[in-house]
Amino acid sequence: AQTVTQSQPEMSVQEAETVTLSCTYDTSESDYYLFWYKQPPSRQMILVIRQEAYKQQNATENRFSVNFQKAAKSFSLKISDSQLGDAAMYFCAYRSANAGGTSYGKLTFGQGTILTVHP
Amino acid sequence: DSGVTQTPKHLITATGQRVTLRCSPRSGDLSVYWYQQSLDQGLQFLIQYYNGEERAKGNILERFSAQQFPDLHSELNLSSLELGDSALYFCASSVGGNSQETQYFGPGTRLLVL
Numbered sequence: 001a002q003t004v005t006q007s008q009p010e011m012s013v014q015e016a017e018t019v020t021l022s023c024t025y026d027t028s029e030s031d032y033y034l035f036w037y038k039q040p041p042s043r044q045m046i047l048v049i050r051q052e053a054y055k056q057q058n059a060t061e062n063r064f065s066v067n068f069q070k071a072a073k074s075f076s077l078k079i080s081d082s083q084l085g086d087a088a089m090y091f092c093a094y095r096s097a098n099a100g101g102t103s104y105g106k107l108t109f110g111q112g113t114i115l116t117v118h119p
Numbered sequence: 120d121s122g123v124t125q126t127p128k129h130l131i132t133a134t135g136q137r138v139t140l141r142c143s144p145r146s147g148d149l150s151v152y153w154y155q156q157s158l159d160q161g162l163q164f165l166i167q168y169y170n171g172e173e174r175a176k177g178n179i180l181e182r183f184s185a186q187q188f189p190d191l192h193s194e195l196n197l198s199s200l201e202l203g204d205s206a207l208y209f210c211a212s213s214v215g216g217n218s219q220e221t222q223y224f225g226p227g228t229r230l231l232v233l
Contacts, residue, residue: 033219043207044121045224052219091162097219105152105175106164107222 002027004094006110013082014118020067021077021113023092031097034068034075035107040088048090051075053097079115087117122146123225125210131231137198140228142210144191150174150213151193152222153185157206168193169215200232 003026013019025034036048051059051068058066063083067076079086092110122145132138144151153165164177168187179185182200187193197204207229211222 035221037224043227043229045209045211045227046121047221047223050221105150105167105169106177107152107154107162108164109162111161 002029002032002094002096002108004092004108004110006090006092006113008113009111010114010116012116012118013079015082015084017082018078018080019082019115021079021090021092021115023075023077023110025073025075025092025094027073027094027096029096029098033095033097034066035093035095036064036066036077037091037093037109038086038088039091039112040085045091049077082117084117084119087115089114121223121225123210123212123223125208125225125228127228128226129229129231131233132200133233134200134202136200136232137196138200138230140195140197140208140210140230142193142195142212142225144193144210144212145223148212148214148223149191150215150220151187151191152211152213153179153193153195154209154211154224155206156209156227157203159203160206162209165195197230202232205230205232 032053034051038046063080089112093107124143149170152167165179167175185195207227210225213220
């Protein structure tokens with residue numbers, strides 16, 4: 001079974017600074033997808049960024065980028081120019097690309113990292 | 120707004136009772152997923168339906184069941200409720216059910232069992 005670990009329960013950053021959230025995962029599969037979701041105080045789950053394991057290029061979405069290290073099974077999220085609206089719980093998630101598996105559809109989430117942004 | 124709707128937003132009930140949570144996926148989405156978010160278990164996948172058929176199953180208790188109707192809305196039924204079932208229940212949807220598709224989450228139903 002796949003597992004996702006976020007070792008930082010809490011992180012903080014000053015507004016306009018850069019912060020990196022860590023995520024590691026364990027899998028025996030070679031093809032999969034990785035995601036970062038944001039959960040603000042409203043509790044809504046919002047997709048931040050996704051990465052396909054077969055792509056070597058790191059995904060970027062505006063101020064958000066990832067550092068995907070497949071061999072190390074590491075998938076960190078970098079937030080540049082942090083804004084007050086970035087304050088939220090961030091979840092790293094894994095999804096198998098194996099269509100034959102009984103858990104094919106599921107997202108496996110890490111424990112989450114609470115990000116605080118200081119003005 | 121993701122386009123996924125869930126009702127009710129909040130639900131308070133007693134142990135031993137049964138409740139039904141409802142989810143309407145985004146227009147055009149055929150897959151519906153249910154997740155449970157609790158303090159001790161974190162975010163866990165419960166079950167996935169695709170076009171009315173069960174597609175994948177997670178750590179869903181036998182007391183819990185789900186179905187997807189012909190109009191593609193889905194219901195999660197929780198019975199013989201226990202205190203530990205108190206959680207935020209999310210529904211998500213995607214176009215098909217393939218792994219590369221993004222799952223869009225609804226606002227969740229907060230269940231409190233007293």
